[in-house]
Amino acid sequence: MLIWSMGVSADGYIADRDGAFDWSVPSDELFALHTERIGELGVEILGRRLYETMLVWETDPAMRNDAASIAFADLWTALPKVVFSRTLHSVQGNARLATRPLAEEIYDVLASTDADVEIGGADLAGQALALGLVDELRIFRHPVVVGGGTPFFPPVTRTIDLDLVETRVFDDPVLYERYRVRRS
Numbered sequence: 001m002l003i004w005s006m007g008v009s010a011d012g013y014i015a016d017r018d019g020a021f022d023w024s025v026p027s028d029e030l031f032a033l034h035t036e037r038i039g040e041l042g043v044e045i046l047g048r049r050l051y052e053t054m055l056v057w058e059t060d061p062a063m064r065n066d067a068a069s070i071a072f073a074d075l076w077t078a079l080p081k082v083v084f085s086r087t088l089h090s091v092q093g094n095a096r097l098a099t100r101p102l103a104e105e106i107y108d109v110l111a112s113t114d115a116d117v118e119i120g121g122a123d124l125a126g127q128a129l130a131l132g133l134v135d136e137l138r139i140f141r142h143p144v145v146v147g148g149g150t151p152f153f154p155p156v157t158r159t160i161d162l163d164l165v166e167t168r169v170f171d172d173p174v175l176y177e178r179y180r181v182r183r184s
Contacts, residue, residue, distance in 0.1 A: 002106060003118045004125040005037065005138035007174075008152045009145060014122050016146040023144045027172040028068065030140070035072045037138075041079055042113025045106065045128075047121030048085035051095065058093040082109060084124050106133050126154030134181055137162065141175040 007024040008014055015021045026034060038044075046054070056063050057076040064070045081095035082105055091097055098105045106128060109117050119125045119134070128134050139152070166178035 001116045001135040002133055003116055003136045003138055004134045005118055007140040007142060009142055011145045012152050013146050013149040014152050016149040024142050027170060030170045030174055031068060038075045038079060040116060041118050042115030043109045043117045044079050044081045045109060045119040046083055047124040048088055050121040051083045102127055103131055122150055122152055137179040139177040143173060
């Protein structure tokens with residue numbers, strides 16, 4: 001299953017007009033769920049910006065400052081990653097640069113693991129959604145209105161029907177929404 005999981009503002013942005021997303025820092029409770037989620041994945045597919053943002057979990061010893069962050073960093077470091085980029089010529093850690101079109105890479109990655117695969121980065125995941133390849137959306141809606149920036153959803157050319165399969169409110173209070181893409 002291909003999962004698109006991301007934090008968004010109440011008005012649907014993953015970053016504000018200045019590119020900031022500091023409002024999305026998770027509480028301990030939400031961080032524990034993210035750690036559990038990462039541990040269940042077989043592969044992460046991500047765009048360059050998200051790859052560069054998350055690279056600190058593999059390269060910066062300061063990120064390993066308590067048991068929770070050590071557990072997350074260990075899982076993230078071990079997780080195989082496929083990075084889409086037009087500008088990077090190499091990647092670090094347990095990652096490789098994608099060399100084929102998105103759909104081909106997704107099909108091969110899904111075939112390579114029995115576990116779920118996550119795709120991240122609004123642009124990249126939006127492309128996968130437009131291609132009909134995303135099976136689930138997992139949205140972490142933060143209680144802030146940023147009024148513009150990078151939207152979570154791209155413009156779509158067709159209606160995509162969803163089934164709400166789970167909701168949960170975290171202590172920060174973040175609303176978790178899990179939707180399954182309805183297949184015809």
